[in-house]
Amino acid sequence: MVSKRQLSYICFFILLFVNIKTIAQENSFTGDTIIKKVILYKPVNNSKNYEFTAYNKLIITANPDLIEGRIDSVFVSKRKKKVLSKIDSSDYFFKKIIAKQHLYQTEKISKFQVVNNHRKERILATKMAGFKEPIFEYFALQLQPFSVYDNKYSLVEKEYTSPISDKGTRKYNYTFLETTVLDGRKAYKVLFQPKQKSKTDQLEGVLFIDAKKYSIAKIELKVSGLVQIKFNHYFQYDKELGNWFPTKSNLSIKKGNSKAPIKILGETITFEGNDSKLNPKGKKYASDFVEIKSNTTYFEPRFNETPKIKNPDIAITISENAISKKEPLWYNYFNDSTDVRSSTTYFSLDSLIQKRKYENKIKIGRKVLKGYYPVGFFDVDLRYIFSYNNYEGFRLGLGGVTNEKLSKNYKLEGYYVYGTKDGFFKGYVANSFRVDNRSETWLGFSYKDDVNEIASTSFEVDKRTFKIYDPRPFNISTFYNHVTWRGFVETKIIPKTESIWQISQSDIIPRFDYLYKLNDNLYNDFKTTLLTVSLQWNPFSKYMQTPNKTIEIDKNYPKFTFQFSKTISKLGQNDFDFGKVDFRFDYQKKFNSNHKLMFLMEGGYAFGDIPITHVYNHSPNNLTKDKIIQRITFAGRDSFETMYYNEFFSNKYAFFQLEHQFPKFEISKKIKPVFSLVTKYGIGSLQNLDRHLNLNFKTLEKGYMESGFELNQIYQGLGFVAFYRYGQNQLPDFEDNIAVKLSIKIDLGF
Structure with a gap:
């Protein structure tokens, strides 16, 4: 028989053993x-x-x-007294x-x-x-x-x-x-x-x-x-x-x-x-x-x-x-x-x-940031009041669009401007109806009589951004006039996209000495009827559906843009048969250290009988002057700063840009510049070179390279950039390969 005393000892040692084992197990646990x-x-x-x-x-x-x-x-302190x-x-x-x-x-x-x-x-x-x-x-x-x-x-x-x-x-x-x-x-x-x-x-x-x-x-x-x-x-x-x-x-x-x-x-x-x-x-x-x-x-x-x-x-x-x-x-x-x-x-x-009418002021402020100022039922478009380019001189006018005070389902927009140098009035008018609220689908018709830069790359779906100062047109002198009728549908019916589907008919007249030769005929003006589909796809962005519209609340990358254009021979009038396919890949990555990496790739292929007005010019932004100081103008956006205007044209091309943006560094309370290292590369070719008469230019089979730095927003949005041209298309004189420009980038906080 086991006595009570012996039993108590046995229980004590069992509990002690269990506690020691439990403590040992817990101690064997580490955070990892x-x-x-x-x-x-x-x-x-x-x-x-x-x-x-x-x-x-x-x-x-x-x-x-x-x-x-x-x-x-x-x-x-005043006169040594407080x-x-x-x-x-x-x-x-x-x-x-x-x-x-x-x-x-x-x-x-x-x-x-x-x-x-x-x-x-x-x-x-x-x-x-x-x-x-x-x-x-x-x-x-x-x-x-x-x-x-x-x-x-x-x-x-x-x-x-x-x-x-x-x-x-x-x-x-x-x-x-x-x-x-x-x-x-x-x-x-x-x-x-x-x-x-x-x-x-x-x-x-x-x-x-x-x-x-x-x-x-x-x-x-x-x-x-x-x-x-x-x-x-x-x-x-x-x-x-x-x-x-x-x-x-x-x-x-x-x-x-x-x-x-x-x-x-x-x-x-x-x-x-x-x-x-x-x-x-x-x-x-x-x-x-x-x-x-x-x-x-x-x-x-x-x-x-x-x-x-x-x-x-x-x-x-x-x-x-x-x-x-x-x-x-x-x-x-x-x-x-x-x-x-x-x-x-x-x-x-x-x-x-x-x-204090803060809610109304916020609504006005939102529109101003997008380039509009509301006056009653009409939003005045601030972009049309004043601008300048080498062909038109000062471009003065007025434009805008009706707002929700007139109607949420109908809008009338347009502008009327005058060029002080060329002496011509230009205008645009469009009316559109919203046919579906959730997908923001609008059906519209428009008429435009205006000028456009030759061989410029543009996507119809891109929103025309508001810039307090847009410097690049100061250097452009080769334009063409076009009178265009257009029927279009704007919609977001496809998830995470914005798209424009349109048919346009244009009468085009180059405003410079140029002829296009086709089948032994010389053309100094021509007609086109184009079917165009332009689509912006943001698959990684997040969206919010409000009672009024869909808002992109979290802009994530990459983003993709596609555009296809083709003449329609059986509809309207066409002097030429051609088409274009364009693509853009945009990627940005911001790190917790406030460094930012940006990569942009664009490509395009124009096929058929296509005049110089509709090919690609690679976005040049340099003046044909002998001295560096004479070429100091303003830097553009996603353009070649060392490439001269009308130097290269292509009917198929690819463009790459890599930029590393460093965090703002504070020199003083008001001077906080942003430093970036930038490299750009372009390559292209042009078929049927002999068809383009009276215009001297080169092609870009050997590629084009430039690298440099940007020091933006030094003071009140003003900065400067410097780029150097190198590679197979480098110029013989060292000085001609250097471009120094001023930059204006206003941070509007959005």
Whole structure:
């Protein structure tokens, strides 16, 4: 028989053995081994098909208790005496305002659907303080990660490598901190930190890992640098799912350590700098106390069903009903009675924004950035008021388009201009009808009597961008006049595309000494009837469907542009039979270090009996002058700066441009140039060279190369570029291969 005393000893040693074994097992765990298991089980733990409802509230606020609220007297030295200059009461009034309300706030309720990791958000209701119609671009801001299982985390519009990705194991160090309990389940607490320190902002944080399933039970992220970011994502164990599902997330953004001012959220929020030279007394600015908070609560998760996603190519949809939802809906989901400043914020900002007409000013500002100024029901096109080129001289006129105040489904546009040098009036008029709202399909007809640069490459689908100053036409002198009738359809019916389908008939007269020889006939003017299809395809971009239109909210690369044109012999009049095929590949990659890589490739093939007006000129931008200083003009965009005008023509060509753009470097507070290294290459050939008379030029079978640098936006958008021409088409005189130009690039903030 075993005595009670002996039995107690046996139990004690058994418990001791179990505890020692458990401690040994836990000690054998390292942060790396835990994370490797998280990555191994990630395909199982990351649900691929589900849907849920989320309520989000973003506020810009400050803690009034941290603000002294004093009124300061500001003195200046005058005749060796301190004289009172002004009373600074900004702190006092800021504290008074922030004690009653937030600086700004907005809310939304969304239904999220995920099918095979493809996500769609449908905004059910939204309120944005002060605005009857919300600023739709806000909904596209990537403030926080959607899923903690993604390979990259997006925090405040910046991407970071996920700590539970294959790349993360090479980037971070992992430290096992302790074992804890969450929602009644055992969890491992693991710290991750970057292996290498960097001057740029870096991600670090703590992961709470379910000890049995190796899934995320909680995550705390932090970024310390130019801004201070904290993000916490909370989960709850769902027994039906057999896994953790998010319940809420909190994001906080505060001022960080930067000498220069920092602009975030699309440059709408500015944190003042901490430069001791500019602020020797260490005065506190309002932005020192400002905090941006974004809180999300998750409801109604549904699993084990495959939700059907309508229009999967649209990432976010918001209807007219979502904007007009009434107050009771918000209280069905969320009502924070502790936030007494929230209702005051809506009332105050609604009155302020309405009184100062901020919403109307934003609408005007959007149109100005695109080159229009609204006057009643008509948007004046600022691009037609004034311009200049070598053929027309000063080009003066007026143009524009009717806006939604006249009609949302009909528009009339046009312009009328006069060239002071050639002495001719030119004009354009078009009317179009919207036949489908969702696909933004317009049917229209137009008439144009104008001039155009010879052999220029253009895609019909390209939007004519607004430039405060467009320098390249200053150097162009060879134009042709055309009178064109056109019927067209503009549509976005094909997902992630914009396209134009048109038939045009033109009477063309070259405005320079030129003849085209065909079948023993000489032509100095000719007629064409062309069928053209032009299509822009952005397969990696994300789009938002608003009540009015589809918006490209996340411009991702590469982008592709296609265009096909062909004369139609049985329709209209044609002196020649020809066609053209054009293609463009545009790729850009921006790195977290603020370096940017850009690659552009264009190619074209013109076939048949085609005059010089419709071939390719390779976008030259250099004057035929002897001295470098005489050739100093303005740099163009995607053009050969060392190539002389009308030097080369091709009926088939390829163009390549590679640019590495470095981050802005600050020389002073106002001088922050952008430095880029650029290399360009072109190659081409021209068939039937003997048909083009009275125009001396060369062909480009041996290729064309130039490289150089750009130093843009040195001051007020002004900069300069320098390029050098080399290779088989290099000129004998060294000086003739160099091009130095001024550049004007105005950053309009979009």
